[in-house]
Amino acid sequence: MKGLKIEQKQLNRLVEKIQKGDEESFGKIYDSYVDSIYRYVFLKIGSKEKTEEIAQDVFLKFWRFVREKENKVKNVNAFLYTIAKSLIADYYRAAEKREETVMLEETIITEADLVAGESLDEEIDIGLDMEKIKAVLGELPQIYQDVIIMKFMDELNNDEIALALDKEEGHIRVLAHRALKKLRELLLKKNG
Amino acid sequence: MARLAEQLKMIEVTPDQKWKNETRAFLLSEIANYKQKNLIGEKKTSRAGLFSGWQAVSFAWRPVGVAAVVMLFFLSGSGLLTVASRDAVPGDKLFALRRAWEKVNEYIVTDAAHKTELASAVLDNRVNDLQRVLDQESQLVSAGEKTEPVDNINIMVAVNEVKKQVEEVNDKFVAMQDKEKESGEKLAATALALNDKIINYKEELKAVRDKVSNMEADQELGKVLEKVEIINTEVLAVLVEKHGKGELPAEENNLASRLEDHLNEVKNKADQVAGVVGASEDKTGSELAVKLDEAKETIKKANEALDKNEYSLVLTLTKDSDKILEMIYGSIYEVKNDGDVKGEATRTPEILTPKTDNGSSASTTIENSTSTENSSSQKGEVAAEEPEIEEPVEFQVDIVK
Numbered sequence: 324m325k326g327l328k329i330e331q332k333q334l335n336r337l338v339e340k341i342q343k344g345d346e347e348s349f350g351k352i353y354d355s356y357v358d359s360i361y362r363y364v365f366l367k368i369g370s371k372e373k374t375e376e377i378a379q380d381v382f383l384k385f386w387r388f389v390r391e392k393e394n395k396v397k398n399v400n401a402f403l404y405t406i407a408k409s410l411i412a413d414y415y416r417a418a419e420k421r422e423e424t425v426m427l428e429e430t431i432i433t434e435a436d437l438v439a440g441e442s443l444d445e446e447i448d449i450g451l452d453m454e455k456i457k458a459v460l461g462e463l464p465q466i467y468q469d470v471i472i473m474k475f476m477d478e479l480n481n482d483e484i485a486l487a488l489d490k491e492e493g494h495i496r497v498l499a500h501r502a503l504k505k506l507r508e509l510l511l512k513k514n515g
Numbered sequence: 516m517a518r519l520a521e522q523l524k525m526i527e528v529t530p531d532q533k534w535k536n537e538t539r540a541f542l543l544s545e546i547a548n549y550k551q552k553n554l555i556g557e558k559k560t561s562r563a564g565l566f567s568g569w570q571a572v573s574f575a576w577r578p579v580g581v582a583a584v585v586m587l588f589f590l591s592g593s594g595l596l597t598v599a600s601r602d603a604v605p606g607d608k609l610f611a612l613r614r615a616w617e618k619v620n621e622y623i624v625t626d627a628a629h630k631t632e633l634a635s636a637v638l639d640n641r642v643n644d645l646q647r648v649l650d651q652e653s654q655l656v657s658a659g660e661k662t663e664p665v666d667n668i669n670i671m672v673a674v675n676e677v678k679k680q681v682e683e684v685n686d687k688f689v690a691m692q693d694k695e696k697e698s699g700e701k702l703a704a705t706a707l708a709l710n711d712k713i714i715n716y717k718e719e720l721k722a723v724r725d726k727v728s729n730m731e732a733d734q735e736l737g738k739v740l741e742k743v744e745i746i747n748t749e750v751l752a753v754l755v756e757k758h759g760k761g762e763l764p765a766e767e768n769n770l771a772s773r774l775e776d777h778l779n780e781v782k783n784k785a786d787q788v789a790g791v792v793g794a795s796e797d798k799t800g801s802e803l804a805v806k807l808d809e810a811k812e813t814i815k816k817a818n819e820a821l822d823k824n825e826y827s828l829v830l831t832l833t834k835d836s837d838k839i840l841e842m843i844y845g846s847i848y849e850v851k852n853d854g855d856v857k858g859e860a861t862r863t864p865e866i867l868t869p870k871t872d873n874g875s876s877a878s879t880t881i882e883n884s885t886s887t888e889n890s891s892s893q894k895g896e897v898a899a900e901e902p903e904i905e906e907p908v909e910f911q912v913d914i915v916k
Contacts, residue, residue, distance in 0.1 A: 332771075332822075339772045343714060346546050353539055362528040375530070379538050386546060475523035507519060 334399045341389045353382055356403055359477045363404060366460055366472050367411050377414060381407045400479060401486035408469065408487065459509045467502035474499050604644045604651075605676045606669035627691040628705050634687040635712050638680040641673075642719050648673040649726055667729060674735045677720070681739055684709075685746045692753065703757040706750045710773050713747045744780055748834070751777055755826045771821060774829050778817055781837050785810055788840050803843050810839040 340348035360381050365374040384406050389396060396402045460468060469488055473479045474495070485492040603609035617637050624630050648669050691705060717740060724736040751774060757763040758770055785807070792803045817832035 336772045336775055339769070340776075344546075344718060346543050349546060350539065350543060353542060357535055357538070358529055361530040365528050375534055375538070378530070379541070382538075382542055383545060386542070390549075471523065475520050476526055476528075478524065503519060510519075 331398070338389055338396055338399065341386065344390070349382075349386055352385075352399060356400065357382070360403055360407055362476060363472050364407055364411060366476070367465070367468055368414065369461060373414065377407065377410045380410055384410075398483055398486050401483040404473060404479070404483075404487035405489075459506060459513060462509055463502065463505055466498060467505055470495065470498045470502045471506060475503075604648050604669075605641075605673040606648065627687070627694040628701050631684070631687040631691045631705050631709065634680065634684045635709060638677070638684050638716065639712070641677045641680045642716060642723075645670075645673040645677050645723055646719070649723060653726075667732075670727065670729055670732045671735070674732050674739070678735060678739050678742070681742050681746070685742070685749075688746065688749065700762060702753060703762050706753040706757070707763075710747065710750050710754065713743055713750065714773075714776060716743055717747075744777070747777060748830075751830060755830055758826060770826060771824065774821060774826060774833075778814070778821065778829065778833050781817075781833050781840070782814055784837065784840050785814060788843050792843065803846060806839055806843050810836045810843070813839065 334352070337348040337352055341352070357378065361374060361378045364377045364381070365371070368374050368377065381403060385396075385399075385403055388402075388406075460471065463471070466488070470484060473484045473487065474481075479487070481492050481495045484490075484495045488495070490498070603613045617640075620633060621630070624633055652667055652670060688705070688709060691702065720736060720740055720743070724733060724740070727733050727736060754763060754770060754773065763770065788807055788810070792800060792807050813832050813836035817829050817836065820826075820828040820832060
């Protein structure tokens with residue numbers, strides 16, 4: 324994860340303190356995660372103004388949940404992304420934008436995928452400028468965007484991504500491979 | 516050219532620092548507003564809050580509850596009067612009747628754990644009372660019926676009632692420790708519940724202290740908070756011991772969080788001390804700065820011990836660092852030796868008052884706090900001189916083992 328990393332144990336303590344109403348603990352979590360949540364939302368939405376609104380809501384909802392629910396948040400990082408994902412979905416619904424869905428065949432994991440997933444980084448090794456990557460990212464299906472942003476930009480581990488996206492951990496590796504592959508194809512297409 | 520995955524890592528999308536700061540401030544203000552509304556909600560339904568306090572009380576005297584109600588009904592001479600007294604706050608005429616009701620319960624309950632629970636439930640009521648008194652005073656000021664509640668007697672009365680009840684909780688918990696030595700689970704459960712309550716008390720009392728403009732009340736609240744932290748230290752010592760024996764039902768992380776809260780109190784104190792020491796530019800100031808560094812180093816070690824789940828060590832190191840901080844205070848200020856101060860180990864500069872005739876100092880007082888045999892029933896006695904600290908010191912004060 325980019326930015327200041329807080330150990331899980333310490334995070335648990337902070338969450339417990341937030342449950343007791345401690346504002347400072349909430350501030351620490353905000354400071355540690357605001358950049359990555361902002362990045363995730365911005366890359367999915369594209370509008371600075373809307374991103375700021377959603378990112379703010381993410382932390383407000385996080386606080387309310389922690390404060391009002393008895394059960395613990397198992398993984399703060401994954402949970403924040405889950406909230407962000409939900410709010411982004413709300414945004415698209417409100418804007419009557421249909422979320423792109425991954426075709427069924429794309430979600431079926433084959434043995435070849437698993438093998439390919441092992442050498443993901445080796446296989447896709449092409450030179451591209453970053454502006455193009457950013458522009459093309461928006462053309463990917465949502466789930467691919469999620470995986471690319473979380474895994475390659477925010478450097479979440481597969482466990483956290485699986486929790487945030489409500490998927491099996493093994494599936495994430497495959498999705499990451501396919502997402503990168505798709506991104507490469509689109510980038511090459513843009514390059515002509 | 517870098518690989519695609521590596522290039523993705525390099526994409527920088529960062530929010531404006533201004534937006535980050537503003538959002539942070541906004542979120543914290545939202546939280547504060549929520550807490551405030553919540554507090555107001557509780558106050559609006561103060562009758563309900565009171566009822567929950569009485570519920571807790573009733574739980575404690577359940578074995579003889581019916582008899583108590585009947586007896587009190589006759590003792591008060593009027594059931595209606597008794598009911599009316601439930602809303603009385605310190606300073607009201609009916610408050611004495613309310614206290615009498617509570618006292619009856621205290622006499623009736625025999626079980627040591629229930630006595631502690633009852634004392635804690637009554638403390639809930641006293642803290643609620645204080646908040647209500649403060650609200651009433653503020654409303655009077657808003658309505659123009661009073662100018663400023665600077666010299667308000669009711670606030671002081673309510674603060675003193677809280678203070679007395681804190682002592683009561685301490686006494687009951689200490690007595691329980693003696694009686695329940697054999698009953699590990701019961702003691703552990705009571706200590707856990709008490710620690711939870713203490714965390715709430717501290718939060719509520721700090722919130723009240725922020726609102727109080729009366730200097731004397733502010734100082735007294737400072738003392739109350741110190742006393743609460745002293746009880747907390749004792750409660751935590753029990754929890755750590757029970758944890759070591761595997762008698763603690765709570766999760767490990769939970770105990771770590773409780774200890775961290777306690778450690779943070781000492782850290783805050785170190786910050787306060789740093790402010791005082793920083794202002795002192797003479798030779799004494801530089802010597803104290805060295806001591807302060809020592810305290811900070813001890814706090815750091817306590818933090819490390821906490822990360823390693825060495826709870827007993829955390830408690831010892833926290834006590835040590837607190838003691839060093841107290842010594843620094845003792846060197847800067849002279850404190851009165853009227854018994855109230857005796858043995859209190861988490862003093863803040865605000866409550867320190869000019870040197871008295873007998874010239875006792877904070878450090879002397881603290882050292883005496885290590886003597887548990889002397890500490891409980893000898894208020895007002897002048898404590899003997901003690902040497903410099905070299906070894907971990909018992910932090911327990913006013914507690915008879």
